[in-house]
Amino acid sequence: MVKRGIKSGPRMADRVYEDIRRAIVQGELKPGERITEEVLADRFGASRTPVRSAIVRLASDGFVDMTPHSGTAVKSRAxxxxxxxxxxxxxxxxxxxxxxxxxxxxxxxxxxxxxxxxxxxxxxxxxxxxxxxxxxxxxxxxxxxxxxxxxxxxxxxxxxxxxxxxxxxxxxxxxxxxxxxxxxxxxxxxxxxxxxxxxxxxxxxxxxxxxxxxxxxxxxxxxxxxx
Amino acid sequence: MVKRGIKSGPRMADRVYEDIRRAIVQGELKPGERITEEVLADRFGASRTPVRSAIVRLASDGFVDMTPHSGTAVKSRAxxxxxxxxxxxxxxxxxxxxxxxxxxxxxxxxxxxxxxxxxxxxxxxxxxxxxxxxxxxxxxxxxxxxxxxxxxxxxxxxxxxxxxxxxxxxxxxxxxxxxxxxxxxxxxxxxxxxxxxxxxxxxxxxxxxxxxxxxxxxxxxxxxxxx
DNA sequence: ACTTGACCCATTGGATACAATGAGCGAGAT
DNA sequence: ATCTCGCTCATTGTATCCAATGGGTCAAGT
CATH class of the missing domain: 1.20.120.530 (GntR ligand-binding domain-like)
Structure with a gap:
């Protein structure tokens, strides 16, 4: 890989978590929208590993639905x-x-x-x-x-x-x-x-x-x- | 790698999560006790990746404390x-x-x-x-x-x-x-x-x-x- | 035309190699 | 003797490679 995002201070996984979270909360990522690890990794200039870590946390927090081999989607609520x-x-x-x-x-x-x-x-x-x-x-x-x-x-x-x-x-x-x-x-x-x-x-x-x-x-x- | 644990049905990360969780709940892992990813990985016959995933979830659930480069410990509560x-x-x-x-x-x-x-x-x-x-x-x-x-x-x-x-x-x-x-x-x-x-x-x-x-x-x- | 089945591909799951960081330890100076 | 500085090392953080799985598609048979 070439270069990580901007600064290297905080953990990449944390930044990704915050960013995705914010994107969801602000409606940038809409409920039901599918998110793939690779796309997010590219978007944040990271590899899939920290993205994965972030997604696991987001799932635990109830922001996304993670289905085994099918993918992750922003959780939509009735x-x-x-x-x-x-x-x-x-x-x-x-x-x-x-x-x-x-x-x-x-x-x-x-x-x-x-x-x-x-x-x-x-x-x-x-x-x-x-x-x-x-x-x-x-x-x-x-x-x-x-x-x-x-x-x-x-x-x-x-x-x-x-x-x-x-x-x-x-x-x-x-x-x-x-x-x-x-x-x-x-x-x-x-x-x-x-x-x-x-x-x-x-x-x-x-x-x-x-x-x-x-x-x-x-x-x-x-x-x-x-x- | 040699062989994964016993069965390959459910996701390794899930099994590891459940096992660690159970170990904590049953007092096998005591509050304050430090747990390192590699040790757990060996114990479950997995690599660090699923262990890591499990630990992230456990931290989100409040069972362990994860401090950046220092390690993870079973959360102790006053x-x-x-x-x-x-x-x-x-x-x-x-x-x-x-x-x-x-x-x-x-x-x-x-x-x-x-x-x-x-x-x-x-x-x-x-x-x-x-x-x-x-x-x-x-x-x-x-x-x-x-x-x-x-x-x-x-x-x-x-x-x-x-x-x-x-x-x-x-x-x-x-x-x-x-x-x-x-x-x-x-x-x-x-x-x-x-x-x-x-x-x-x-x-x-x-x-x-x-x-x-x-x-x-x-x-x-x-x-x-x-x- | 509809159903069924096999194959392909996109995407996740896991393993390993490598980098970074923080803690502990020891040597040297005061 | 104690304090400080720097070094080493254990451990986590990240990247990348390979395996597994499940859905979708396309074709063949009815």
């Missing part, structure tokens, strides 16, 4: 599967919200406040002018908010389980939150949630988070993204 | 991490119990009944004579019972998330349920749970399952297994 994922997320994250309310430290709150104010500003800006750039940023801030709550809950296993599901549903989320009213609802949900957590009201936080996620779930079912 | 895992399991499976109660079909109930009667017989037998053989069987039946409830809940994502955690905690479970009073408690919990599910009382089933798992969690914390 509507009801998406709904199921949201149901489980609702359980996990509402639990996290309760724990966060009950156990959070001051710095967790500070981080949540920071993210929330960015979220407020950005959504206000998005409602007016440059919405195009804002969607990605909002999506990422939204993710950050949920992460922060999971951190505040102080249960790494819980965070891990929830993240697995969040990652899988991320693509959907991105498109769904394109809707302006959805953005407003989400930001306002977060605001209430933050209040509940700040006042250490576990039950309230739990209920709000459940409603927040199930709300997203239902609006997603009513207005499915293009597929 | 006591509080085990407790965290049980907390999350309690959430997921109590949710599953509720869904199972509300939505189960007849055949789910039949399966549960079947497992439960086996469980009753075996625990009675264990209380008397041949306990040695019974422990593994009880453990496996117990697993089957929880699986059956997850199936009855009808949410594959939920089943998946719960399974991930159950697998990780399986080793602990095996040793913990060695205690006779634990076995009795567990069987009696199951009996009540089954009643709740049969009567389609979701809230009751949820509460029972939560108590069941948190009970196991607490007795595990009080009587930690050898490590």
């Amino acid at each position: 509507r009801h599967e998406i709904a199921e994922i949201y149901d489980v997320r609702a359980m996990l994250e509402s639990f996290a919200a309760r724990l966060a309310a009950e156990r959070h430290e001051e710095h967790h709150l500070a981080r949540l406040d920071g993210i929330q104010s960015e979220l407020e500003e950005l959504s206000a800006a998005a409602r007016r002018g440059e919405r195009e750039d804002a969607v990605d940023a909002l999506s990422s801030l939204n993710l950050g908010f949920h992460q922060a709550i999971l951190d505040a809950a102080g249960n790494p296993t819980l965070k891990d389980s929830a993240n697995r599901l969040m990652d899988i549903g991320f693509l959907i989320n991105t498109y769904a939150s394109f809707d302006a009213s959805e953005i407003d609802r989400s930001v306002s949900d977060h605001r209430k949630l933050l209040t509940a957590i700040r006042s250490r009201d576990g039950a309230w936080a739990e209920a709000l988070m459940r409603a927040h996620i199930l709300g997203a779930r239902n609006s997603l079912i009513d207005h499915p993204p293009r597929h | 006591r509080h991490e085990i407790a965290e895992i049980y907390d999350v399991r309690a959430m997921l499976e109590s949710f599953a119990a509720r869904l199972a109660a509300e939505r189960h079909e007849e055949h789910h109930l039949a399966r549960l009944d079947g497992i439960q009667s086996e469980l009753e017989e075996l625990s009675a037998a264990a209380r008397r004579g041949e306990r040695e053989d019974a422990v593994d069987a009880l453990s496996s039946l117990n697993l089957g019972f929880h699986q059956a409830i997850l199936d009855a809940a009808g949410n594959p994502t939920l089943k998946d998330s719960a399974n991930r955690l159950m697998d990780i905690g399986f080793l602990i479970n095996t040793y913990a349920s060695f205690d006779a009073s634990e076995i009795d408690r567990s069987v009696s919990d199951h009996r009540k749970l089954l009643t709740a599910i049969r009567s389609r009382d979701g809230a009751w089933a949820e509460a029972l399952m939560r108590a069941h798992i948190l009970g196991a969690r607490n007795s595990l914390i009080d009587h930690p297994p050898r490590h």
